Amino acid sequence: MNLFSDIRALVIDALATLQRQDALPEGLDFANVTVEPPRDPLHGDMATNAAMVLAKPAGMKPRDIAEALAAVLAADDRITSAEVAGPGFLNLRLAPSIWGTVAAAALELGTEFGKSAMGQGQRVNVEYVSANPTGPLHVGHTRGAVFGDALASLLAFAGYEVTREYYINDGGAQVDVLARSAYLRYLEAHGHDVEFIDGTYPGDYLIEVGEALKSIFGDQFVDQPEDVWLEPVRAHAIEAMMEMIRADLGLLGVEMDHFFSEKSLYGTGKIEAAIDSLRDKGLIYRGVLEPPKGKTPEDWEPREQTLFKSTEHGDDVDRPIMKSDGSWTYFAPDIAYHYDKVQRGFDQLIDVFGADHGGYVKRMKAAVSALSDGKTPLDIKLTQLVKLYKNGEPFKMSKRAGTFVTLRDVVEQVGPDVTRFVMLTRKNDAPLDFDFDKVVESGKENPVWYVQYAHARVNSVLRKAVELGIATDGSTFQIEDEAEFALARRIAEWPRLVEIAARTHEPHRVAFFLYDLASDLHALYNRGNEIEKIRFLQEGDKDTSTRKIALIRASQVVISSGLGILGVTPADEMR
Known part of the structure; x- marks a missing residue:
């Protein structure tokens, strides 16, 4: 049940009535007519912009349309008043019984309440994390993992068919560095003194890999040239790193549907096929690019390259796809990977990248636009940096990782639920401060605690009700105080919020909504301390x-559903 959609349908019907009465011209487009909460709750329960958006095409004054529309709407039993405001906005107040109907729907549907058919089963690929398989996931990957996973859950809740995907970057030079690093640990396992140089990875996490290599291969690679051991050591190290990454993601409750190996693109003709697809469209050519900004002729040498004409699909400059030695640039396999996604028949693609990939957005969108003939949209979401604090100081690096704070460090400090919720308390492209002390504090300033406490508070009331012999399974409501109406209105906003968050690919909206819902519930509870007649448990009056x-049970249903989207377990009690 989406009350805002229902009232919008009522507004559209009323506009059609005005057309039949010749009060509005025929042929108007109602697509931009909206019904949403007013900016000021004192103005009403809902507001519509119908008169404002139709005035120009109708050749009429907005206020004239609004007054005519108000007269038609006021005749409906669901509308108690329709008031014109300003130049032509229309504020609506709904019959009090409507709110009980919505809350009843929440109790009847449970965590299905708010689910939408908006997605219509469209297939969406959400690629996230996709860290190089060279070590444990760090805190930046944590934010991308939480964001991508919550977005995938949100889209599934809104009616999309979602595939969660991880792109294994195992085809580049960084995995050779991993192999060399693992080989040093292998030599160390044989009692050799080693030194980590040339960018090798010094983290302790490779000690076990070195010991495993010794167990598997014995001493056959000791003192052998690189061409003898590089390939088998690399294969074993990559698999070990992916096992570690899967375990790290498991700590957050993140499970991927599909892992795609970059290495599978090489030597299989897949890169060539993707580039040929672009060539067939006249988008591959030999040419010379302009010098990069900030370069002078003295420190830049023009050279002919094989280029993708990405400017024809919205990019700033054309992009090289082949090096002068005939090998592919790093962009070529990424084109091939997304070509594979397009070939798999997804209706939408979403990539979740770290903030350092901002310069990559336009070229990748251009590639997907070209590969799909503009039929498959690609949305790239950038996750900004996370700054960690503990005891008022920046949180130090992990010895195990060697150079950074790991996902495991964070989860072991505060748990997966707190980690996930806090990572969604800011929009993905805004920096995030993560204070280990503050995120476990009790109080309104800590959104994790505040929302969890709301869920647990309802449970506490239900336990007391059972002790008093009060039925807790009713679906008939008594809503009479303004604080009760505020909570009921918030519950009614949930289906609308789901669709907005899914449409904009912004799961943080769910976290914000849950905080507001919790605030309304706590406000009602506190108001009951002052006004006896609105307390949840009425002495001597079980009915x-x-x-x-019933009303607070409905709010608990929505809190549980929203937390489920965020991947957070609702708290039954607070200790």
């Missing part, structure tokens, strides 16, 4: 108590 409890 009224059951009707009061």
Whole structure:
């Protein structure tokens, strides 16, 4: 049940009535007519922009349309008043019984309440994390993992068919560095003194890999040239790193549907096929690029390259796809990977990248646009940096990782639920401060605690009700105080919020909504301390108590559903 959609349908029907009465011209487009909460709740329950967006095409004054529309709407039993505001906005107040109907739907549907058919089963590929398989996931990957996973859950809740995907970057030079690093640990396992130089990875996490290599291969690679051991050591090290990465993601409750290996693109004709697809469209050519900004003729040498004409699909400059030695640039396998996604028949693609990939957005969008003839949209979401603090100081690096704070460090400090919720308390492209002390504090300033406490508070009321012999399974409501109406209105916003968040690919909206919902519930509870008649448990009146409890049970349903999207387990009690 989406009350805002229902009232919008009512507004559209009313506009059609005005057309039949010749009060509005035929042929108007109602697509931009919206019904949403007013900026000021004192103005009403909902507001519509219908008169404002239709005035120009109708050749009429907005206020004239609004007044005519108000007269038609006021005749509906669901509308208690329709008031014109300003130049032509229309504020609506709904019959009080409507709110009980919505809350009843929440109780009847449970965590299905708010689910949408908006996605219509469209297939969406969400690629996230995709860290180089060279070590444990760090805190930046943590934010990308939480964001991508919550977005995937949100889209599934909104009716899309979602595939969660991890792109294994195992085809570049960094995995050779991994192999050399693992080989040093292998030599160390044989009692050799080693030195980590030339960018090799010094983290302790490779000690076990070195010992495993010794167990598997014995001493056959000791004192052998690189061409003898590089390939088998690399293969074993990559698999060991991927096992570690899967385990790290498991700590957050993140499970991928599909892992795609970059290495599988090489030597299989897949890169060539993708480039040929672009060549067939006249988008591959030999040419010379202009010098990069900031370069002078003295330190830049023009050279002919094989280029992708990405400017024809919205990019700033054309992009090289082949080096002068005939090998592919790093962009070529990425083109091939996304070509594979397009070939798999996804209706939408979403990539979640770190902030350092900002310069990569336009070229990748251009590639997907070209590969799919503009039919498959690609949305790239950038996740900004996370700054960690503990005891008022920046949190230090992990010895195990060697150079950075790991995902495991964070989760072991505060747990997966706190980690996930906090990572979604800011929009993905905004920097995030993660203070290990503050995220476990009790109080309104800590959104994780505040939302969890709301869920647990309802459970506490239900336990007391059972002790008093009060039924807790009622679906009839008693809503009479403004604080109760505020909570009911917030519950009614949930289906609308789901669709907005899914459409904009912004799961943080769910976290924000849950905080507001919790605030409304806590406000009602506190108001009951002052006004006896609105307390959840009415002494000596079991029937009224059951009707009061129904409303907070409905709010708990929404909190549980929202936390489920975020991947957070609702708290039954707070200790």
